[in-house]
Amino acid sequence: MISRFGFAALVLFGLVTQASAFELSSPSVSNGKWDAKYLGDKAGCGGKSVSIALAWKGPPAGTKSYALTMFDPDANGGKGFWHWLAWNIPASAKGLAEGAGSKSGKRMPKGAVSGEGGVGRAGYFGPCPPPGSGTHHYVFTLYALGEAKLRTPESPSPEMVSVAAKSQALGEATVTYTYGR
Secondary structure (H helix, E strand, O other): HHHHHHHHHHHHHHHHHHHOOEEEEEOOOEEEEEOOOHHOOOOOOOOOOOOEEEEEEEOOOOOOEEEEEEOOOOOOHHOOEEEEHHHHHHHOOOOOOOOOOOOOOOOOOOOOOEOOOOOOEEEEOOOOOOOOOEEEEEEEEEEEEEHHHHHOOOOOHHHHHHHHHHEEEEEEEEEEEOOOO
C-alpha cells in the first residue's frame, strides 16, 4: 500500500511540475502561416515588421525581469540572423502585445530596452528569407532573469545580449515558428 501511495505521489508531483513549466507562445502565428504585416519591411518581403504578440506563463521563482531574442539560424548560409532583441522587460509582464517591438520601442513595457538586430536598427524585423532558400526557423527565446536589469556593455551586439541573457538566466522558454518564400 505504501508503494502505491508513493507511486501516486510521484505521478502527481510530475503532473504539477509539468503544469508549471515556463512556456512561451504566440496567438499570432501557426504552422508557418504569418499574416503579411508580421513579415519584414525590406528586401521585397511585403510586410510592415509589426511584431507578433507573445504570451508566457510559469516563470521560475525569483524572476525579476526578462530578456527576449528572435533568431533565424538558417539565414546567412547557416550563420544566422538576429530579428529582435529586448531586455529589462519587467517581471510583472505576462507577454508583449502585437506591435510592441516597433522601431521606436514606445509600446514596450516601461524600462524595457530594444536592441539593434541584424538590420542595423532597434526593434522587431519580421521574417524575410531570400526566395527559394527553403523554410527558415524563427526561434523566440525568453530568458527569465534573477535581476531587474541585464548586465551588458554599452551598445551590446546581439551576440553579447544573447550570451549575457543565457548566463544570467534562471530559466528559458523557447518557441519556434517557420516561414519560407
